[in-house]
Amino acid sequence: MSWNRVKEGRCHISRPDPINIILMGFGNVGRAFLQVAHEKKELCLKRYGLELRFISIFEIEGALFSAASLDTSEFLEKSASQLAAHLHWRPGLKLEQVLKEVKPGVLVECTPSNIKTGEPGLSNLRKALSKGWNVAVANKGPLVVDFKSLKQLAQKNRATLKFSGATAAALPTLDVGLFSLAGAEILRIEGILNGTTNYILTRMEEGISYEEALREAQAKGIAEADPSLDVEGWDTASKILLIANEVMEKDFVLNDVKVEGITNIPSELLHRAKKEAKVLKLLGRLWKEEKEFRIEVALSPIDHSHPLFGVNGTNKGISFFTDTMGAVTVTGGKSDPKGAAASLLKDIINIYRIGKQN
């Protein structure tokens, strides 16, 4: 990582150009992002001096495109399939065509996450970064698959790669690690990073079985129909991996993470935890062992002295243990599509605000 400095008072421009936005994917998060960006248009302009201009919205079969700017209000209540009926719809339009025609801004990556191939997000990010576009990413896939070279590609092209939305949404995991703890050495990180598993564990603690808790979570829309990525620990593994790589400047890949899930909890473990007034949490964890950092996802009994002890239900939290600042813990933050959308907007604001002048 390298930080560049700007001399005070030198580089101010009085009237910022509009920021061109390409939105990739119009599923739950993509649509929520459009909604939030639309609602916050005035605030972005007034408080941060940023004018957001949607140029293109991509879905599988093509894209909306207008070099002059799309009117966001026209797409607020639309589903992905309804986009194709619009005047500005271009069937089969390719991202590279848009990147070629439009001055770089931010590509907002919201396509479905695939932590094996990274696609289609990985190709989108490579194309955008190569052209000097900044990117704000909600999709873990491409970063989990190819973190190091995406970072290098961003650096080479002087683009900024931000992904708060891929690392526990509105819970500010990366901001706190990078910004609030600047200058401190982080010795250990522990996080409850997956709402579904934490909900199931909380309910099991209250006395119901794993199967009942999972069914309940599915009925409430907390767990997916196929919950395996969550309950087998891979979602948590992806997030602690991305946090470790970004905040600690590591190059971990998924194979480096020792991953445990919650599908086969020995009942003896549950009973003992209860007896010792502990709770079982699925923790993503990074710590130093003999000068090497290790990374794992593990079912861990913690007692009331642990800062994440009270993080229950779908809530999340992360603790950073440092040398000079003690333990700093952040909890909460909406983890629904709206929370992810708000954190994409936050990343865009923080890419462009750069220096805050009082």
Place this chain on the structure above:
Amino acid sequence: MSWNRVKEGRCHISRPDPINIILMGFGNVGRAFLQVAHEKKELCLKRYGLELRFISIFEIEGALFSAASLDTSEFLEKSASQLAAHLHWRPGLKLEQVLKEVKPGVLVECTPSNIKTGEPGLSNLRKALSKGWNVAVANKGPLVVDFKSLKQLAQKNRATLKFSGATAAALPTLDVGLFSLAGAEILRIEGILNGTTNYILTRMEEGISYEEALREAQAKGIAEADPSLDVEGWDTASKILLIANEVMEKDFVLNDVKVEGITNIPSELLHRAKKEAKVLKLLGRLWKEEKEFRIEVALSPIDHSHPLFGVNGTNKGISFFTDTMGAVTVTGGKSDPKGAAASLLKDIINIYRIGKQN
């Protein structure tokens, strides 16, 4: 508040100049700052590209001064009174003389806090900001007394005014409010912002009297010999005031804050809280009532659903309740002189890093 943008890739300088530092005050925090800055010298250079250069250290009777740079290692174990024996000691040296001779950098304000007059910090900050020096402040006094005009002075001189060290030290209250919640509307803030009162309340909950708890806190060095600013709520009031003014762009003064302390807790209140499984916390609070924000310090019974429920002993915490990001809570962070020193260093790093390039 206004945010200025810098075009990508335009204003980079490859080799940063050293950052001149003037340290005001060599008490517990000032000395801890020198220590931390000394220990983190290499890290600042390697990770953030920042070379910190101590030019001057002021105490009541004069100052150490070397335009070429003081050797920090010579002063690490020294008390304030020992500085006067050093070769570089200049009795009666005035801050304005140093400001005149040296290229602007950061003034680090660590003189004793006086929330009535703001002095001597207030004069120090005015002099430094007028000359275009950035400031990192651990001393609440000047900001509580004259927030608005100090901000304006900074803006006019294109200087940055940062004060994490004055708003709960290593607990990142301002960073989270300004940076991690960018784009969200903050609807309510609640904080446990004073370690001494929280310690006393925790102990009272465990069954001992106010007087016993206070004596215990004094014996442990948690409470001061004259604890009135803490136990009467003024320290909490000062902090919530500064947080509200900075994060919410308000112009509150201390007179606007309705302040309650913990010196006369009705025993009935304690009993009822216990009966209802609640805990009593001294909360600094900001909230909207009929389109106006109100600010107070109040003894508040909270139950286990409140994110600050588990913040006990000398721990602190703050919750931001927002529109798009839900409730985000941060807890912990060292609150001793070392924690304050680390947060001064953090502010300096964040003043100069400005844009993070990947």
